[in-house]
Amino acid sequence: MNRIKGEASLSDVHESVDVSRKKIGWKRAFAFFGPAYLVSVGYMDPGNWATDLAGGSQFGYSLLWVLLMSNLMALLLQGLSARLGIVRGRDLAQANREAYSRPVNFTLYVLAEIAIAACDLAEVLGMAIGIQLLTGLPLIWGVAITVLDTILLLLLQQLGIRKMEAFIIGLIAIIGLSFLTEIIIASPSPAAVATGFIPRFPNANALYIAIGIIGATVMPHNLYLHSALVQTRKITRSREGIKQALKFNFIDSTIALNLAFLVNAAILILAAKVFFESGLTTVAEIKDAHRLLDRLLGNKLAPILFALALIAAGQSSTVTGTLAGQIVMEGYLRLRINPWMRRLLTRLLAIIPAILVIAISGEHEVDSLLVLSQVILSMQLGFAIIPLIHFVSDKKTMGEFAIKPYVQFVAWIVTAILVYLNIRMVLNEAGDVFAHSGNIIWKILIIAGGAAFVGLLLYIIFHPLINKRARETSITMHPHMEGLQQLAIPAYKKIAVALDFGKHDNTLLAHAIGQGQGNAEYLLIHIVESASARLLGKESDDYETQNDEARLQLYVQQLHEQGLTATSHLGFRNRAGEIIRIINEAHADMLVIGAHRHSGLKDWLYGETINSVRHELKIPILVVNL
Template sequence: MENIQPQSFPTLSSHGKLFTFRKLLPFLGPAFIVSVGYIDPGNWATNIAGGSSFGYKLLWVLLLSNLMAILLQVLAAKLGIATGRSLAENCRENFAKPIVYFLWITATLAAMATDLAEFLGAALGFKILLNIPMFPAALIAGVAVFFFLWLKKFGHRSLETVIFLLVALVGIGYLVELFWAKPDWGAIGQNIFVPSIDSQSILVAIGMLGATVMPHNIFLHSDIVKSRLIPGNKEHNRNLLRFTKIDSVVALNLAWFINSAMIIMAAAVFFKNGIAVESIEQAHATLTPLLGTASSMIFGIALLSAGLSSATTGTMAGQSILEGFMHIRLSPFVTRLITMIPALVLIGLQVDTLQVLVLSQVVLSLQLPFTIVPLILFTRSKKLMGEFANKPWVNTLAYLIAAIVILLNGLLLYQTFGGKFTF
């Protein structure tokens, strides 16, 4: 990913009032681009599955995942600021070649799984809104994503602004959906803070974790934050990290609200009425008799916005991973064209899209340790990070997150091979 020239951004100074909105505004953006991956159609699939099957029971998973995501994304951004290199580039520079190749392959598989979910979601959005077959909807989605990638030629701010507007559209859409759904706020409050899980809900919970804490987002954030970096200007870069933390907290909490709204809506509308939702198309169709035509239309618009924006940023993440690990740079249009092929094949074979989306999130979850562990190893290193190295308490939290992810992945594999358990 290209670095923007330093003069494209104001220099952050310690003089005067540092945290004014006017000074903060030029440095907002990278976390909002990253946050799109946290509300992509893969999240829709796992959230609808979780809410319609288990009610409000899995809301606590989203809270836990969001807190984990904020810390990990801040660490990723800090790595890019402190070293001037992305996570993928740091892996290439600091690990032996066999490890680099292994990490590149796993990261690429995760990015492909993500991209599949995002592109399928964009195609579903066009299918729902235009009432056309899935394959032509996918072709239209491809053209639309090419248009968003083309916007990059006008500068990063143009793309960031469009992405922010699409995220805001998704958020507004679900705010309206919540108003119509009339959920049980008492049950919501209880299930956000009181964990509950069993052998029936573990697969969906793991998928939600994979959909919320996403490997390709960590790679992408460590790369795009470099556009705000001024090499050699320690004061600017130190203050840049402070603004980056604000950027991450605001953007990811917005994503958490949207994800929570998805589960709440599914629980209040589908679970409450005893409706087993087996596809996103069914969720859309079922909203019409339950909440009215306007609700189903808003659902389709929000899905299309999420799919298009995430498919665009997913392409950027794939570029970052390929360039960082292998020093191979492809045009984003070529990357997008290549990654469209698996989605078009699945659509042509008429595969169950909801199952594909849910399973794609499980793939992401299984890859997470191979992204989190290198990130922690690098950001705790004083030799590599200097004054930006993690504090001991940050390392402790990061170790805890890694342990939780590995434990949950182990439970998933245990169940996959026939194991049973109850919490």
């Protein structure tokens, strides 16, 4: 883990796709397409399945209008998120850090992490259920197996953002084709489906499911994600370039999110046709749906496609959840950890509650946990949407690309609806607790939590309006350029060289001598990593230690013969830690070190010396590619 200094969101892939060089036409438009598809998988993850199945089996087609409304909300909000990233070059977490105080930002960070953990919980359970349906493996083992997708994510990130987008689009195609086939098999009545677009709530329980659908559709972590992903495209920072980027990203979002809507609608329609119309209104569990598809449709293919689509949905959502977690941590805390560690941490936070629920309550509570995860997501929405609207409405930072007053009005109406539904649901749930529970502690916690919830909402609503502190304009359409000041050329007195006694030692020493221009003292470092050296440290006197010491002395002698000043130091045990210690004790003012350019799994096998060293040392480091 290290504290980052740069402002680039997702710096590993920031502006990695250069669209400014593409010719005008479909090739340029195609180069923009991709970010919205990564975002859209969050709109069709296993959490959506639980709420869509519950809504369709219990209330038929009557909640289709909620899906449509959620999709329109998603189009608006994801468009605002993309606008923030394109125009200001900030993701939502970075913009929050600039606008709010440290305690508020930390609270928003914790809430965002809770939302990501809730989303990942749905992915874990969905994939585990899909594995169980295909193989018969116990659910608790399926949950444990999902840890392995950390390796898949790591490999995808090594391939670059375009390959990752292609992989996600492939999984989306599997989901879409699976449900298209199942809808054709089920053959629902178009007239009956059309009645589902008339707004209504059949009963109070429908409200709970509707909020779960909204939470599963409009997801807070997707707002963080989209504002960062659009920055993977390197655009021309001019008025025309930004307008073109906004236009193509709107098209990208419209296509991707409407595909997600069709998938969600297909799940709900399938549940309504197969279960609700058959009188099976209690089918709210994914496993029950899978089991009954075969019997009610009389087709062996339907349940297999159902399970495959479920696994694809969970796996595709895995990638976006990790990226969102990286954006949130770097944006709010300015901390960066290795992607695989971030993925492992996120997954463990999801696996632990899943395993506990399965172990204590059994597998029959899993679908209730899925629905609950989506309600938790819905409750976090206000804390992501409200700051976003403030940011894209600010003419000082957005310039002419600030949203129009009528768009602001619609956005605030959407926000008001979401916050109202959340508060109403919380009051209903709290009312049940107060009516049936005599535990005073629970009542106090509910009152305190509700007060904190409302207080934070009011703060983030009104703080930007009353805050008079001048904020720097972050739009970089025409940045102010200053000329270079008088340059102070450094002269290095002691240059350390980390040697591995391979064929590239000559190259490393040549670069070091070039930096010192023959006037510096050269400190030659080598770390002994034999079994004896790891155990005994500097007390080691095995063959490798003796041989390495002799080789260092030979190098020093040869440098002396060339009229150069050189000393040597042998280290033991931990490679990176010893290099850092030796350099600090010797007060070297520069390090020359070789990079063998391995990555991914090889970093786990051989270690990441350079990253570990550069984060700890404050002196210049010359990395020589070998």
